[in-house]
Amino acid sequence: MQWEIVIGLEVHTQLSTQSKIFSGASTAYGAAPNTQACEVDLALPGVLPVLNKGAVERAIKFGLSVNAKINSPSVFARKNYFYPDLPKGYQISQFELPIVQGGSICMQVNGVEKNIRLTRAHLEEDAGKSLHEDFHGMTGIDLNRAGTPLLEIVSEPDMRSSAEAVAYAKTLHTLVRWIGICDGNMQEGSFRCDANVSVRPAGTVKLGTRCEIKNLNSFRFLEKAIDFEAHRQIEILEEGGTIRQETRLYDANKDETRTMRTKEDANDYRYFPDPDLLPLEVSVEWIEQVKQTLPELPQARRDRYMVEFGLSTYDVSVLTASREMADYFDAAVKLLPTQAKLCANWIMGEISGRLNKENMEISTCPVKPDDLAALLIRISDGTTSGKAAKTIFESLWLGECGKNVDAIIEAKGLKQISDDCAIEKLVDDVLAANVQQVTDYRNGKEKAFNSLIGQIMKAAQGKANPMQVNTILKKKLTKK
Amino acid sequence: MLNASLKELSKQLAEKKLSSVELTSFFLQRIKTLNPDYNAFITTNEEMSLAQAVDADKMLAKGEGGPLTGIPIAQKDIFCAKGWLTTCGSKMLSNFISPYDAGVIERFNLAGAVNIGKTNMDEFAMGSSNETSYYGIVRNPWDTKAVPGGSSGGAACSVAARLAPAATGTDTGGSIRQPAALCGISGIKPTYGLVSRYGMIAFASSLDQAGPMAKSAEDLALLLNVMVGFDARDSTSLQRAQEDYTSSLEKPLSGLRIGLPKEYFAKGMSQDVENAIDKALAEYRKLGAETVEVALPNAPLSIPVYYVLAPAEASSNLSRFDGVRYGHRAESYSGLTDMYRKSRAEGFGPEVKRRILIGTYVLSHGYYDAYYIKAQKLRRLIAQDFAEAYQQCDVIMGPTTPTVAFNLGEKSADPIQMYLSDIYTSAANLTGMPAMSIPIGFGEKNRPVGLHIIGNYFKEAQLLNVAHQYQRVTDWHLKSAV
Numbered sequence: 001m002q003w004e005i006v007i008g009l010e011v012h013t014q015l016s017t018q019s020k021i022f023s024g025a026s027t028a029y030g031a032a033p034n035t036q037a038c039e040v041d042l043a044l045p046g047v048l049p050v051l052n053k054g055a056v057e058r059a060i061k062f063g064l065s066v067n068a069k070i071n072s073p074s075v076f077a078r079k080n081y082f083y084p085d086l087p088k089g090y091q092i093s094q095f096e097l098p099i100v101q102g103g104s105i106c107m108q109v110n111g112v113e114k115n116i117r118l119t120r121a122h123l124e125e126d127a128g129k130s131l132h133e134d135f136h137g138m139t140g141i142d143l144n145r146a147g148t149p150l151l152e153i154v155s156e157p158d159m160r161s162s163a164e165a166v167a168y169a170k171t172l173h174t175l176v177r178w179i180g181i182c183d184g185n186m187q188e189g190s191f192r193c194d195a196n197v198s199v200r201p202a203g204t205v206k207l208g209t210r211c212e213i214k215n216l217n218s219f220r221f222l223e224k225a226i227d228f229e230a231h232r233q234i235e236i237l238e239e240g241g242t243i244r245q246e247t248r249l250y251d252a253n254k255d256e257t258r259t260m261r262t263k264e265d266a267n268d269y270r271y272f273p274d275p276d277l278l279p280l281e282v283s284v285e286w287i288e289q290v291k292q293t294l295p296e297l298p299q300a301r302r303d304r305y306m307v308e309f310g311l312s313t314y315d316v317s318v319l320t321a322s323r324e325m326a327d328y329f330d331a332a333v334k335l336l337p338t339q340a341k342l343c344a345n346w347i348m349g350e351i352s353g354r355l356n357k358e359n360m361e362i363s364t365c366p367v368k369p370d371d372l373a374a375l376l377i378r379i380s381d382g383t384t385s386g387k388a389a390k391t392i393f394e395s396l397w398l399g400e401c402g403k404n405v406d407a408i409i410e411a412k413g414l415k416q417i418s419d420d421c422a423i424e425k426l427v428d429d430v431l432a433a434n435v436q437q438v439t440d441y442r443n444g445k446e447k448a449f450n451s452l453i454g455q456i457m458k459a460a461q462g463k464a465n466p467m468q469v470n471t472i473l474k475k476k477l478t479k480k
Numbered sequence: 481m482l483n484a485s486l487k488e489l490s491k492q493l494a495e496k497k498l499s500s501v502e503l504t505s506f507f508l509q510r511i512k513t514l515n516p517d518y519n520a521f522i523t524t525n526e527e528m529s530l531a532q533a534v535d536a537d538k539m540l541a542k543g544e545g546g547p548l549t550g551i552p553i554a555q556k557d558i559f560c561a562k563g564w565l566t567t568c569g570s571k572m573l574s575n576f577i578s579p580y581d582a583g584v585i586e587r588f589n590l591a592g593a594v595n596i597g598k599t600n601m602d603e604f605a606m607g608s609s610n611e612t613s614y615y616g617i618v619r620n621p622w623d624t625k626a627v628p629g630g631s632s633g634g635a636a637c638s639v640a641a642r643l644a645p646a647a648t649g650t651d652t653g654g655s656i657r658q659p660a661a662l663c664g665i666s667g668i669k670p671t672y673g674l675v676s677r678y679g680m681i682a683f684a685s686s687l688d689q690a691g692p693m694a695k696s697a698e699d700l701a702l703l704l705n706v707m708v709g710f711d712a713r714d715s716t717s718l719q720r721a722q723e724d725y726t727s728s729l730e731k732p733l734s735g736l737r738i739g740l741p742k743e744y745f746a747k748g749m750s751q752d753v754e755n756a757i758d759k760a761l762a763e764y765r766k767l768g769a770e771t772v773e774v775a776l777p778n779a780p781l782s783i784p785v786y787y788v789l790a791p792a793e794a795s796s797n798l799s800r801f802d803g804v805r806y807g808h809r810a811e812s813y814s815g816l817t818d819m820y821r822k823s824r825a826e827g828f829g830p831e832v833k834r835r836i837l838i839g840t841y842v843l844s845h846g847y848y849d850a851y852y853i854k855a856q857k858l859r860r861l862i863a864q865d866f867a868e869a870y871q872q873c874d875v876i877m878g879p880t881t882p883t884v885a886f887n888l889g890e891k892s893a894d895p896i897q898m899y900l901s902d903i904y905t906s907a908a909n910l911t912g913m914p915a916m917s918i919p920i921g922f923g924e925k926n927r928p929v930g931l932h933i934i935g936n937y938f939k940e941a942q943l944l945n946v947a948h949q950y951q952r953v954t955d956w957h958l959k960s961a962v
Contacts, residue, residue, distance in 0.1 A: 039580055043800040045573065046560045046582055046679040048714050078796050080843070082820055089799020141804065270843035272852060275685035275793055277715050 001238070002202035005230045006210075007165045007195055008119075008157035011172055012150050013182040014126070014190040015058045021125050021149035022049030022092060029188050033131075033142035041147045043087035048276050051076075055149035058181035059099045059123050060282060060290045062151060065179050065297055066118055068103025070287055073279035076123075080270045084141050085128035093152075095271040098122035099280065105155075106299055107171040108317050109164050116168050117156040124150050151181070157196065157207065162226035166219050169193055171298075178298055178323040186217050193222050197229045199237065208233070209243040213250050213257050225250035229257050301326050309333070309340035318348050324363045331369035332376070339380050346372060350393055367396045367403075374405040382465055388414040417464040420472070426464060427472050430455045441477055449473070481506050482642045483960060486551060486699045489645060493540055493550045500540065500550030504533035504594050507552045511597060511643050514962075517624070520637040522557050522615045523565045524597035532594040539592045547702050549592030554644035556635050557598040558605055559690075560679040561585045568681045569601040569613040569631075572801045572808045572827035582679020583711040584648060584690050591706045596644050600634030603829045604798065605655055605683040607631050608901045611892045612831040619888070620663060621961035622927055626885035629659030629901075635693050636663035640961045646694040646703055650680060652687045653786050654880075654905025657917035660693055661880035661930020664919040666947065666957060667693040668700050671937050672912035673718035676711030682797040684790035685716075687909040696957045697918065697947035701725035704940060720938070728941045729948040734768030736946065739873030741776040744904055750883045752923030757879050760920040760931050760950070764877075767949055774869040774876065778861045779907050783899060785862065786906040788842050788855035795839025801827060834895065863911040870936045875946055878904055880917040880930035904932055914940045918947045919956040928956075 020027055023040035040047045063070045077095035100121035107114055128146035130139050153172065159165045173191055176182040184191050193216040198208035213229055216222040228250075233243050247266075248257040273279075296304075298320045305316045320326045325347070333343045351372070355365060375392055378384045384392065392408050401407040409415050417423060430452060431438055441448035456469050481489070481503060492498040508526055515521050529552070536550035560566050560578035562585075567573045581589065588595070602612040610618040610633025618633040620626035621641035628637040632649030636659035639647050649656035651669035660667030668691045675690040682688060692703030705726065710719045738761070745754075761771055803809035803823030810822030828836070842851035869876060881901055891898045908915035914937070917930035931950075935943045951957045 042805055044560070044580070044806070045566065045568065045576065045578075045681040045800070046677075048678050048682075050713060050715050080796050080799060082799065082802060084802075084804045084816065087800060087805060089802060090796050268845045270796070270840065270845075270848075272792060272796070272843055272848070275716075276682075 003199045003230075003234050003237075004202045004204075005160055005162075005226070006157045006198045006200060006207060007159035007162075007226060009155045009159070009165060009168060010194040010196070011153045011169065012192045012194075013153060013176050015055050015149040015151055015181055016183055017052055017054040017058070017149055019052060019054075020147035021052050021055045021123065023147050025147065027148050029185075031144055033140070033144060035144065037128075037143035037146060041087065041143050043089075049092060049274075051277060051280065052149060055123055056099070056280065056282070057290055058149075059121065059151050060287060061179050061181055061294060062121055062153070062176065063100035063103065064287070064291055064294060065175060066100075066103035066105055068118060068121070069101045070282055071097055071099055071101050072282040073097065074099040074122075074282075075279050076274045076277040077271045078274045081267045083127065084139065085130045085143070085146065087128065087143060087146055091125060091127065092274055092277070093124035094122035097279075099282070105168065105171055105175065107164075107167045108313070109167045111313055114164065114167075116158045119154040119156050121151050121153040124152060126150050157198070157210075162223040162230070165195060165226055166223050169219060169222055174298060174320070174322060179294060189217065192217055195222060195226055195229075197226055197233070198243070199230055199233045208237075209245050211243065211245065211257075212247045214247060214260060216250055221250055221252055224252075224255055225257055228255060232257065295323065298323075298326075305340075309344075311340060311344055315341075315344045315348065319344060322362070324361065328362050328365070328369050332373045335370060335373035336377055336380065339376055342376055342380065343372070346376060350390065354397065366399060367393065371396050371403055371405070378405055378409065382416060382418040384409055384414050385416045385463070385465065387462070388416065413463075415463065417460055418468060420468065423460075423464055423468050423472050426456055426459050427469065427476055430459060431476060438477065449477070483695075483958070484645070485696060486547070486645060486694065486702050489551055490547050490549075490702075494545060496540070500533040500536040500594060501530060503550060504529055504552050504596065507596055507644055514641060514643060517619065518621065518637050518641050518643070519616050519618050520600055520634040520641065520643055521554070521597040522567055522569070522600050522613075522634070525564065528563065529594055529596055532589075536592045536594060546591050548588070548706055550594065551646070552594045552596035552644055553588055553703075554597055554599045554635055554638040554647035555585065555588075555595050556632055556648050556650060557601055558650050558681045559585050559648065560681070561595060561598070564595070564598060566598065566681070567615065568605070569603040569615060570827065570829070570832070571614040574614065574808060576806055578679075580679065583676030583714065584680060584707055587676075587706050587709060593706070599632070599638055599647060602631035602633065602655075603832050604681070604794070605631040605650060605652055605688075606794070606831050606835055608654070608658055608898050609886070609888075609891065610634065610659070611888065612829055614829060617888055620885050620927070622664060623885065623925060625887050626925075626927055627662065627888055627890075629662035629881075629885065631655040632659050632667075632693060636660055636665055636667070639663070639665045639693055639695060642960065642962050646692060646699055648690060648703075648707070649693045650683075650688055650690045651905075651909065652683045652689075652790060653909050654902040656691050656693055657880050657905050657915060657930065657932060658901060660917040661919070661932075662885035662928065664928030664930075664956070664959065664961065665693060665695055666697055666700055666916065666918045667691065668704065668916035668940065668943065669908060669914060670704065670708060670940050671718075671914045672909075673716050674708045674720075674938075674940070676709070676714045676717050678711050678713040678717075682793075684793040685797060686793060687786075687790055689909070696951055697916075697944045698726070698729060698951070700916070701729060701941075701944045701948075704944075708940075723941060725941050725944055728945045731945050731949075732768060733764065733946065733949045736764075736769035736875070737873040738764060738769050738771045739774035739869050739876040740771050741774050741779060741869065741876060741878060743776050743779050744878035748882050748903065749879050750923070753879050753881070753883060753929050756921040756923060756929035757877075757931060761877065763950060763954060767953065772873050774872055776862075776865040776869060776907070778858060778865050781858050782862060782907040782910055783903055785855045785858045785910060786902070787838065787899060788851045789859065789910075791835040791839030792842050792852055793839070795836045795843065798828075798832070798836055803827070831895070859910045862907055866907070866911050866913060866934075866936075874935075875939070875943065876934040878932050880904060880932040884923040884925070884927035884929055908934050913937055914943055916943050916947060918950065919959070920950075920954075921956055
């Protein structure tokens with residue numbers, strides 16, 4: 001039987017506020033345990049939460065960027081359960097009325113566009129951390145992370161393969177960083193995915209029983225966990241079994257998912273509106289204000305690049321993989337608007353390659369957009385060749401000659417011979433010295449042409465403009 | 481010093497006829513001598529109180545004092561006070577020394593008042609007789625066989641027994657007004673949101689409100705002037721212009737319309753209480769007020785609504801007491817769940833456990849709509865009743881409690897009977913409206929009777945005016961139990 005895999009994702013994005021969602025303590029990562037937990041985070045008797053407006057603003061920003069509805073009021077609710085790293089014995093989250101409702105995200109999978117609908121996105125606080133090692137057999141609690149603001153973004157079950165799930169997660173990852181609400185650092189847990197996976201016979205409508213796989217903190221694990229889980233479910237069903245609804249954990253070492261808890265032993269969280277926090281009102285003016293701070297979004301940027309510069313879907317998707325990358329392209333292309341494709345090729349080729357090699361981000365690239373533009377201008381006006389440009393790029397990267405392209409060309413003698421007379425002289429000299437080959441060519445031996453080109457370039461020490469050499473040689477050979 | 485009003489004490493302090501250290505030492509001495517009889521205080525700390533008194537005297541010497549500078553105030557042990565043991569009447573917090581000050585404590589400190597000690601209370605403010613306290617029962621100064629009421633039983637007792645000139649209380653379903661009535665003193669629960677809840681250990685967040693307890697309405701006005709104010713650390717705190725609650729005390733009452741809800745004068749009220757209420761109402765008519773009958777058809781539902789909502793919120797509010805970070809932790813346990821189970825089983829008393837169970841139940845999957853949501857709807861209906869009643873009257877009056885103080889142990893075995901002692905008071909918490917109790921005479925066994933006065937939102941000044949005018953022409957509030 002053919003099976004269809006159905007996937008929905010819940011992504012916890014850590015919002016990039018300086019302080020926590022309900023207290024003034026810092027959210028900075030990596031501090032000594034419990035040094036960033038104030039009395040509110042410790043849930044001392046009598047303390048109360050006060051909502052961080054910055055977190056709300058970021059949620060609104062997200063809502064606007066996915067064309068969702070911003071609910072006003074939205075309501076904070078308490079999710080009650082006991083765990084040592086949950087100091088209050090409840091997590092403040094949003095349940096019935098989340099701040100962001102609906103919306104969608106457009107993504108590309110293998111060059112094909114697909115729209116994924118969002119169910120909702122809600123604000124909540126993170127829990128602390130339990131440290132099970134190095135405490136003489138006891139468990140340590142670090143509450144630095146307790147109260148860190150999260151936006152949980154929940155999709156509809158609109159994905160049909162692990163590749164689609166990864167594409168969606170990557171698009172979302174790009175978006176939250178693009179609009180500046182999350183640093184996207186997956187190692188530090190700023191972007192964590194839970195995947196809801198079910199399977200159904202292809203062509204049927206009714207959803208199968210789903211399993212939720214928790215805490216997938218890399219795109220690779222997301223892909224592998226889904227593949228494993230879908231395979232597991234299909235196997236069970238094909239053997240006539242049934243799927244049990246449960247929460248599962250992905251073990252990266254064994255590349256498998258296993259039961260964490262079943263539906264039967266799931267907590268009754270006893271959600272109810274938090275009486276310490278009033279319903280959250282978001283005025284039309286506030287939404288408008290936030291809208292003004294939104295940058296041009298990835299989708300708009302992609303559309304613009306295609307229309308304005310005629311770039312391919314592929315080029316455009318690479319260039320908009322991050323806002324920094326797109327901004328870099330914008331800054332460079334502004335200086336030579338007619339050479340967008342050349343710009344794109346260099347950014348995706350030379351620059352990306354070099355950054356990868358050095359494990360660097362484009363924001364710290366030593367070759368700035370105007371350096372690149374200066375270099376590309378010298379290629380387009382024929383001053384230097386594409387080949388020599390790679391040497392110049394290397395000099396720019398190393399900061400030689402005050403990062404002045406013309407100075408580098410001068411210093412390294414990378415100027416291209418583009419003067420027709422000079423080239424004609426070179427050609428004439430080579431033709432005069434190779435009468436036999438000229439004859440061969442004229443007798444139909446095409447190969448002789450390339451040999452002649454090689455000799456001319458050699459004579460020019462590689463500096464002659466190849467296009468001009470080509471044209472002039474052809475002209476001379478056909479002219480009798 | 482014993483029976484002086486806050487105004488008189490303040491005058492003497494300002495005129496240097498009395499120092500705060502003298503006044504503080506006087507009450508500390510009284511507490512030392514008499515507290516063993518009453519058990520009104522859980523904690524006193526002479527050193528800390530006297531240090532505050534010394535500071536107050538310095539303020540007074542510089543002429544920088546305000547109306548409460550140097551005045552000792554008994555603080556309910558529900559308020560976190562930096563460096564003070566803060567137990568909330570529970571074994572759970574028997575080792576909790578607060579590292580911070582509650583908003584209320586901060587405001588008293590800023591005013592130069594002296595914290596004379598932390599008063600006894602029902603455990604986590606859950607009770608109407610002060611019998612649920614881990615720190616023992618409190619006796620009613622009028623009759624030591626009687627309860628002082630609760631949950632602010634220690635506070636009411638401390639004022640009635642003249643162990644402190646004034647006290648703070650908190651009121652979730654009547655916890656200021658009921659003990660004030662049973663101990664023959666005055667107490668007011670302000671409009672929800674006027675007094676900061678920051679640092680006040682939460683029982684039921686949407687109902688809890690702090691307020692003063694004292695000998696007279698005039699004293700209450702001075703105390704409210706200090707207690708009321710916006711606190712950014714409490715999201716339910718209201719931002720309003722500061723009011724002077726003493727400014728309209730002297731307004732004559734002619735033309736005042738007093739609403740008498742027929743539901744509050746139906747069955748349930750004992751004869752002695754009714755007699756005292758009738759006399760008080762006659763006094764008000766003499767003062768120029770008129771009485772009109774009003775209807776609060778949903779008010780009798782206050783108790784069931786209250787006993788769904790308050791435990792629901794409490795069950796969640798008390799989850800933080802888990803033995804992990806502070807408070808009581810069982811000595812031995814096997815594993816995490818066992819630690820929770822034992823620590824909480826040992827740390828909480830039976831009434832607190834009962835309410836956690838009720839609250840957990842009503843919030844449970846499948847019951848939430850039938851209980852919690854339904855109760856919230858009724859809460860709105862009750863508020864509508866009051867809004868309609870205020871179309872016909874300015875204030876609403878009735879008994880604060882159905883009977884005078886009952887005997888110690890009399891109701892402790894029957895929670896429902898105990899819950900019914902809040903039958904008249906809990907509506908003001910459900911609606912958030914201000915309400916107060918003042919002494920208006922004595923009933924059976926010469927135990928005090930309280931008059932309940934409920935006002936519309938933010939009408940504290942009017943309530944205090946109505947109470948003060950009565951106290952100008954009567955002397956029930958001047959009667960001393962000791």
